[in-house]
Amino acid sequence: MFDKKTLDHSQEGSSRRQAAENDHHTGHPAEKPAAGNPPNSYATVSNLPIKPLYTPADIKDQDFAQDIGFPGEYPFTRGVQATGYRGRLWTFRMFSGFGTAHDTNQRWHQLLRDGETGLSTAFDFPTLMGYDSDSPRATAEVGKCGVAIDTLADMQTLTGGIPLDKVTTSMTINPPASVLWAMYLVAAEKQGVPWDKVGGTIQNDMLKEFIAQKTFMCPPEPSIRLISDTVEFGTKYVPKFNTISISGYHIREAGATAVQELAFTIADGIAYVQDVIDRKKMDVDSFAPRLSFFFNSHIDFFEEIAKLRAGRRIWARIMQERFHAKNPRSLWMRFHTQTAGCSLTAQQPYNNIVRTTTEALAAVLAGTQSLHTNSLDEVFALPSDFAVNVALRTQQIIAEETGVINTIDPLAGSYFVEALTKEMEEKTLEYIEKIDKLGGMLSAIDRGYPQMELSNASYEYQKRIDSGERGVVGVNRYKTEEAPLTGLLKINEKVHEEQIKNLKHIKRVRDNRQVLKCLLEIKLACRSDKNVMPFVIEAVKAFASEQEICDVYRDVYGEYRDPGYF
């Protein structure tokens, strides 16, 4: 990318810098850092070494047109939209849910009044795992880590007063994604909103559940089948919905490095695309534009920016070269980003605002389509209204005060950023090749490969913190005595009773024969290659509960048990 004179110049400059560093270390011992906290090694949070200086020589092999190029153009390193944030800002989408559907609906309305532009649902663990609130497995967990949804009635309460043709909703739901999505679509229909006007995202990414987030129900193979059913159904009837949110977020939270996050996520994406093509015989361009992604933005500023820029380039090339996609939108890696929950500390929790701000800024500089900013108190509980407001305001300040949105992909061309982007790409492709050799992601998961990679990475990271090699302010550096944070959100224990009461009522007033008939039809569809979605929709309309439908899945496909790799 540079002429010989520039490269010679770069070489000389690097030599002078090296000489200065040698002088510094050998000639002037007095200038060494003062004793005290050991310095961080000059490596990223993922332990990737970083050079002291980057020059044109570090990106000499990159081709501007082929590797970097323009926003909105292949290979999309600089963003999928030609107009960047001038065309449209990212969506301010705060992940929220707690207590009953009514509690969460109130917070949603508050967030929308405060300037949030998209909704994102956190479900409680029983809902995430396909259990109703009255299941013994749900004891003490109802409404705790998210909102409890048992039937269509809860979903209607949750979305009450929200115009589902105007506001998009993301739902973090995986094993029972087909069921919760059906409830959402029926709720929209009852609002008078046709399906082709309903937009949003279901996470619906089971592979990363087996790797990292660990909400699972059925084994991997039938889990993938249910996902391909939803992709097929969405392509036909709900064209504005993102049918899978291929997620690296949880892989990172579970301890992966930045490269592992990107590599495993893309390998998951490859597996989904391949399955829909093989199982449904669908043209890649018919469904690929509705696949979206979800990444973590961790504390290492440039590593995250490089990771996300590299991700776009890799996905575009894979879609074109491996799957022969022709529609440019099939090549787009559109992604939501969430700041890293695992980077927050229980110690000196107000510092978490600074961490989240830094991480949010990295996501924006990398061109995210949508963003959740964590609240300062999320290491203790679901966030309080106050903490959520600070987190939302953080995004608004970045968008409206800092000026970083004025130009598209402002870090492009930085020797460091482009070199690191390339390095992330190369290391990611090595992993993808390895997973291909293992027979793809399903086979790799069966062998415990990504699970053990994460386990190793998270243990190594913890050892670096415990040894003090890596500093975390308030944890192993600059510790102070402090009073506990007050004003945390408490979930009322009455939530559980209320959910059970409502569920009992529904089961009493609905047409139980109709429910049984619908469940039987789902069972038959599961046993055949018929798409389950139309049958799930009918069951939901008849007020079949989430668990009743999920029990059919468990009955037909069996249950997956955690192998407990460590």
Next chain:
Amino acid sequence: MSPERKLRVLLGKPGLDGHDRGIKIIARGFRDAGFEVIYTGLHQNPEQIVNAAIQEDADLVGLSCLSGAHLYLFGEVVKQLRERGAGDVTVIVGGIIPAEDVPALKAAGIKEVFFPGTPIQTMVDWVKNNVKPL
């Protein structure tokens, strides 16, 4: 006198919460410290954990919960251990536990509560000082 056998630790994740990064790090740290470690895997109910602790002859049970259901789930494990004649097994816990819940957990029979940011070595030292093979 026979040499002391290795301390046997059963680590469990009660409830539906899938956050297993912490407990798996502890599993490896404890193993590297020379303990014999058995990990139940996720999504166990208290009864399954108690069964495993008794079958495996555990000296120590370590539980992790990040879902907010800790008071019920941890309490149930201790209660059921006692009911099954295994009340001498030490139980320690960690996860997202508000400081204000610690007195209730200790009153229920939990020996120690470890908070986020605790170095592995601190926990290893605590175990060595407080738990002997039964």
